[in-house]
Amino acid sequence: MQFDELFDKGFICFGDDGKIMVSKLIEKDCYELLNISSSDQIALTDKNKGYLKWHRDKIFKR
Template sequence: MASHIKPWKDSDENERLDIDNGLLLCPNHDKAFDRGYISFDDNGLIIISDELDDINRVFLNLRQDMSIKLTDGNREYLKYHRKNIFILKR
C-alpha cells in the first residue's frame, strides 16, 4: 500500500505528485505510519512510538530491527513526518 510521507492535506501540488513523498508499506504499518505510531530514521530504521504498548506492537508485527530502503528525497519528507506526525510521547 502506498502511503504519503507528508500527508496529502499538508502537501502542495508538487509534493502530492512527488515520488519521494511515498512509501510502500503493508496496510497495518501504513495505518500506524499515518497515525504517527511509527516513523523511520534517516537510515531507514523504524522508530516506534512509546504510545504503542507491547500487545499492539506484537499485533502489528512491529520490531525494533525493521528497516526500509530510502532515497534522499524520502529522508527530507521523513524529517517532516518525525517533527509533525510522529507521536514521541503525549
C-alpha cells in the first residue's frame, strides 16, 4: 500500500508540523511492511495545513 492510499483511507495523516500521524489501527509491527517511519515528515504550506486539519477531523482514523 502506498502513502497516498493509506492517506486516502485515513490510516495516516500529517500534523501541522508535517510529521506523520499513524492510526492506532495500524500495529507498529506493520510499519516496516508499509514503509512507514515515525520520523517521516513532509514540507507544508499554509494551504496544505487547512486541508490536513480537515482530513484529521473528518477522515483520519485515530
